[in-house]
Amino acid sequence: MILVVLGNAALILIMWARHGQFPHLTNPASVMIALGQLSALLGTYSALVQVVLMSRSPWVDGLFEIDRIAGWHRWLGFATVNLIVAHVILTTAGYALADGRSIAAQTSVFLTSYPFMLMAYVGAALFVLIAVVSVRAARRRLSHESWHLVHFLVYLAIALSFAHQLAAGTDFVHDSLALGYWVSLYAVATALVVAFRIVAPARMAARHRLRVDAIVEEASDVISIYIKGRALAELPVRAGQFFKFRFLAGGLWWQVHPFSLSAAPNGEYLRITVKEVGDFTRSLHRLRPGTRVVLEGPFGVFTAVRRRRPRALLIAGGIGVTPLRALIEEMPQRKNSITLLYRASSWEDVVFKAELDQLVAARGGVVHYIVGRRGHEVGIHPLAPRFLIAAAPDLRERDVFICGPREMVDTVMSSLRALKVPAGQVHVERFAFLT
Ligand SMILES: Cc1cc2nc3c(=O)[nH]c(=O)nc-3n(C[C@H](O)[C@H](O)[C@H](O)COP(=O)(O)OP(=O)(O)OC[C@H]3O[C@@H](n4cnc5c(N)ncnc54)[C@H](O)[C@@H]3O)c2cc1C
Missing domain, CATH: 2.40.30.10 (Translation factors)
Known part of the structure; x- marks a missing residue:
């Protein structure tokens, strides 16, 4: 999968170079225009890769932890917006310099003389809007639904910029091979979204x-x-x-x-x-x-299939106990096979206590309830390395499954790194925003 993504990025670079960019790089204007084209190609490609990452295709979701996919999505998201903004700035400035116009006059020429350009500008503006609301501080103030709706604008932004690429993109106007390749990238991304975000849920609803x-x-x-x-x-x-x-x-x-x-x-x-x-x-x-x-x-791949060790340490934060509660049922009934740390703000927030005690006891394990408000533990975090090792002295010999809010997961991850628990044994689910 990673090779396919990198291979296509290399093909795009070759396509850009094949269209004779290098001989023209003789003055600032043509350098800006060429780099503007390159950033458009890579920015659009990065947007399409994200659509594929978020298509819910089993070929993606079955391979990588949701956390990892979300990390790539975030990184690529900001890269996409930076590249698209760079494309607008470099192309406008490059043509303005070449033709001796002001930036405003050049923008007006683009809007009035080139086909589908207004749509492309609206698409670029939508990308910037999505980046602004994706900044962590802004995201915290949004409801899940508003976040979701804003993210749907990505599809609109990608669609709006498509026509101007074909009509005005120098890479496609005179090269039908490049055009076919570019359209096929869009077709693959669209097919995956339709298949796995629309058709599959409809079929499942009808079947079950x-x-x-x-x-x-x-x-x-x-x-x-x-x-x-x-x-x-x-x-x-x-x-x-x-x-x-x-x-x-x-x-x-x-x-x-x-x-x-x-x-x-x-x-x-x-x-x-x-x-x-x-x-x-x-x-x-x-x-x-x-x-x-x-x-x-x-x-998600937060399942027992990922296990590498016979014993496991499970760490739950608040309602993040839900998938762990389910996972315990799939753990072997072998002595000392499970230790569960369950972090909650108060005893009223602890759910499934009877079920957990019984399921873990049946596996010869132990549950540690760590109850108390965040910040009330005089200076020492209850998920700090020394507490984890006290709860499971053979920690490095265990798989560690962690689920909870982002901050708690980050704390546990840094404790596990300090304790040198092999990364391949650490399995994470964050109850974080998904698109
Ligand atoms: C993979 C995954 C599995 C989940 N499983 C469970 C589960 O088993 N049980 C459960 O109770 N919840 C679970 N959640 C969280 C659940 O999806 C959200 O709590 C729910 O969507 C919130 O919707 P809402 O409209 O009630 O709250 P909103 O009005 O959307 O949000 C209320 C507040 O919570 C914050 N918030 C809401 N959702 C999230 C989020 N996903 N990430 C960060 N902050 C958020 C918002 O910023 C806001 O401040 C899971 C989330 C993920 C990503």
Whole structure:
């Protein structure tokens, strides 16, 4: 997969060079124009790679941890916007310099004399908007839904810039081979999105006819939703994975949110356990049995398939216990095979206590509940290296599965690095924003 991505980037560089850029690099204007073209090609390619990364294709999601995909997505996202902004600036400045015009006059020439240019400018502006809301500080203030909606604008931005590339892009106007290659990159990205974000969920809905069966209160702000349907045993899902859920009820049907299974798949029902943090999760309390459910997924490689060692240390933060609770069911019933550290702000926030105690005891393991508000632990973080090693002295010989909010996961990861736990034994799920 990585080789395919890098191979195509190399092809694009060759295509750019083949179109005779080097002999023209004799003055500042032509250097700017050539670099403007290159940044357009690479920026658009990077946007298409992101569409593929987020297409929910099993060829991507089955290979990499969601965390890693999200990291690449973030990095490539900012690279895309920088390259597209560079394209606009370099191309405008290059032509303005070559033709002796002001930047404003050159922009006006582009808009009035070149086809589809207004659409392209709107596309570039949308990319900048998406980058602005993706900056971490801005993102924290957004609801999941607003974040999701803004991200959908990426498809619009990519579509808006497509026509001007074909009509005005010097790489494509006179080279039908390059044109065919470029269009095929768009076609592959579009096909993956349609297949895995639209067709697959529709087929799954028709096949399994999922409905809410029951809602059970686990804590004052946490509920479990039991979902039943046809042929559930055929769903190719494993403990530790998550789906994106759409509940077909008034006011909810247009939203889709990710939730991990909180019980291992058993062919009879799916269970998710949801903590109230905002509008959507609050309104799930009002769901009625019988409500139709549409799923996208399953996603993620946070599963027992990743295990390398016979024993495991599981570390949960708050509601991040859900996939770990499911995973424990798939762990072997062997003495001392599991240690679970469960971090929660208060005892009211601890869910599944009875289930966890019983499942872990059945595997000869131990659960450590670390309860208390963040910052109340006089100077020492309860997930600092010395506490982890005290809880599991054979830590380096264990797989470590971590799930929780971003900050907690970051703390645990730095403790594990300090303890020199091999990276291949560390498996992470962050309950972080996904597109
Ligand atoms: C892979 C994955 C699995 C998940 N599994 C579970 C689960 O099993 N149980 C569960 O209760 N939750 C789970 N979540 C989190 C859940 O998806 C969000 O809490 C939910 O979408 C919030 O929707 P809302 O409209 O109620 O809240 P919003 O109004 O969207 O958000 C309320 C507040 O929480 C913040 N917030 C919301 N969602 C996120 C997020 N994903 N990342 C960072 N900050 C966020 C917002 O910035 C806002 O401040 C999971 C998330 C991911 C990515």
